[in-house]
Amino acid sequence: MNQLRRTFLKGTSAAGTIAVAIAAGLLKPGQVLAAEWNKVAFGATTTADAMKDIGVGGAAESKDILIKAPDIAENGAVVPVEVTSKIPGTTAIMIFVDKNQNPLIANFELSNGTEPYISTRIKMANTSFVRVAVKAGGKAYTASKEVKVTIGGCGG
């Protein structure tokens, strides 16, 4: 384990500081944040907090993020979601579900030719907005789509 990184993470438990460090170019996103499971962000109980904690707080709404998900999901335990970002220089894609107990679903860091596209299947507790955030060129962008769930897929 990289001692310097440990010290750094300990010293900056406020994720905002990390975001500032990234913005200032001190840290390359994907080096510090991707390697370590972000307990704070995954444990956050609102999408806004989770976005802040993972470094995409204050993301700008964008029409260049396409979210393909069903309008109505019969089974919240398996909701297919496909994300495509048309924003040049996209390096990370994050998926959130507003109404889940912990909204952050996943963070995908892309490198070495991986296209800004992710396809996966997620769990949704209730009808909710599925929100996607992307990092591109040091900035954050976001878009959302509502998915109606008839049978929840979390808890019970």
Added chain:
Amino acid sequence: MAEGMKIRATMQGDVADVKALMSHIMETGLRKDSKTGQLIPAHFINQVTATLNGKTVLDAQWGAAVAKNPFLGFRVKGAKVGDKIVISAVDNHGEKITGEATVA
């Protein structure tokens, strides 16, 4: 719970379309055992890494709300037929599952 992973990678133009299916319970830690009323402890994949010929192409952190037996699809530009894709996943118990495929 670490039973395995299936991967398929096919060239579509100059892009390798990679599809992976992992076998994992993805227990959220929010469900109760119907007999005992106790919470079932969380058990889910939280780290996924994919490499193409040894170079990292995807590094993901997951929460417990990725669906059971996770599916992951992504596309790598500049790949060629015969390239090797390796995906490894580690869960919150430290159990690891790995799969590999040759781009076809």
